[in-house]
Amino acid sequence: MDRPELPLQQLHAFVVLAEELHFGHAAARLGIAQPPLSQQIRRLEDKVGHALFHRAPGRVTLTPAGRELLPAARRALTDLTDGLAAARAVGSGRTGTLRIGFAASLALTVLPGLLRTFRHRFPGVRLDIHEMTTAPQIAALHxxxxxxGLLREPPADQPELGFRTVLSEPFVAVLPAAHPLAAQRTVRLAQLADSPFVLLPREVGPQLRDRITGLCAEAGFTPRTAQHAVEWQTVCALVETGLGVSLAPASIRRIRLKGVAFRRIEPGDARTRVAVAWRENDPNPLVAHLLAAVGQDRPDRV
Incomplete structure (x- = not known):
């Protein structure tokens, strides 16, 4: 047998009458006339199948059925109120969960300031942070x-995604400390032509890999890859062992390894672009809030 549905308006009227135990007072509190209140209580009693109130001249009391229903009716109204408040908070972007992918090197630049700004503005939002390289971020957005997504060198052929540049930083040469070029303050790219390279595999960051090899091509050579590494920390560790040299964003200098030297390169306009990425027309208000927070406490260039 199906359970009858109890309209919340009738439950509200029942709770108010149970608290007032007076039809006139309850009707005034509800802002309605007494006859409509009586009709709502009668309809509720018909659904329950039992009287909820004893009615006597000058006196109204709850029946055993009414006393049993009262706590459940109050819980239902409280749950509804709480649910509406929660829905409004999520709908306005004051609460909820925002899932963010980020390239590991951005933990050295834009990520900390961006998250601080966002959490200060929206302390009720849960941030679900995932470290991943560019290609996996693009796939995860789709x-x-x-x-x-917070990534380097965003792709150009993603019509369903939006991109906004948030940082432009120069490349630096990453050299073993014992490398002859480490004695120089600035390295011309062409001077690295005979050195083996430690590079990111193209499948995890194709645009960044192509940007690096393109800079080498402009300097007149194709880099000879000796070793691949997915994370910049690993790239630097492999350079420290003498396996090769690399080109990396300047923020990588914050990785402190005694056996690694970071040197400015010529041409000096060789830079890498960091962008925030999102799905176009995403209805999640938290996405718009994050985009609004971008750039609040961070320079566009380093």
């Missing part, structure tokens, strides 16, 4: 497993 798969809707992240809402925001």
């Amino acid at each position: 798969d809707r497993t992240i809402d925001i």
Whole structure:
């Protein structure tokens, strides 16, 4: 047998009458006339199948059925009120979960300031942070497993995604400390032509890999890859062992390794672009809030 549905308006009227135990007072509190209140109570009693109130001249009391229903009716109204408040908070972007993918090197630049700004403005939002390289971020945005990406060298052929540049930083040469060029303050790219390279594999960051090899091509050579590494920390560690040299964003200098030297390169306009990425027309208000927070406490260039 199906359970009858109890309209919340009738439950509200029942709770108010149970608290007032006076039809006139309850009707005034509800802002309605007494006859409509009586009709709502009668309809509720018809659904329950039992009287909820004893009615006597000058006196109204709860029946055993009414006393049993009262706590459940109050819980239902409280749950509804709480649910509406929660829905409004999520709908306005004051609460909820925002899933962010980020390239590991950005923990050295834009990520900390951006998260501080966002958390200060929206302390009720849960941030679900995932470290991943550019290609997996693009896939995760399309798969809707992240809402925001922070990546290097965004691709140009993603019409469903939006990109905004948030940082431009120069490349530096990453050299073993014992490398002859480490004695120089500035290295011309062409001077690295005979050195083996430690590079990111193209499948995890194709645009960044192509940017690096393109700079080498402009300097007149194709880099000879001796070793691949997915993370910049690993790239630097492999350079320290003498396996090769590399080109990296300048923020990588914050990785402190005694056996690694970071040197400015010529041409000096060789820079890498950091962008925030999102799905176009994403209805999640948290995405718009994050985009508004971008740039609040961070320079566009380093």
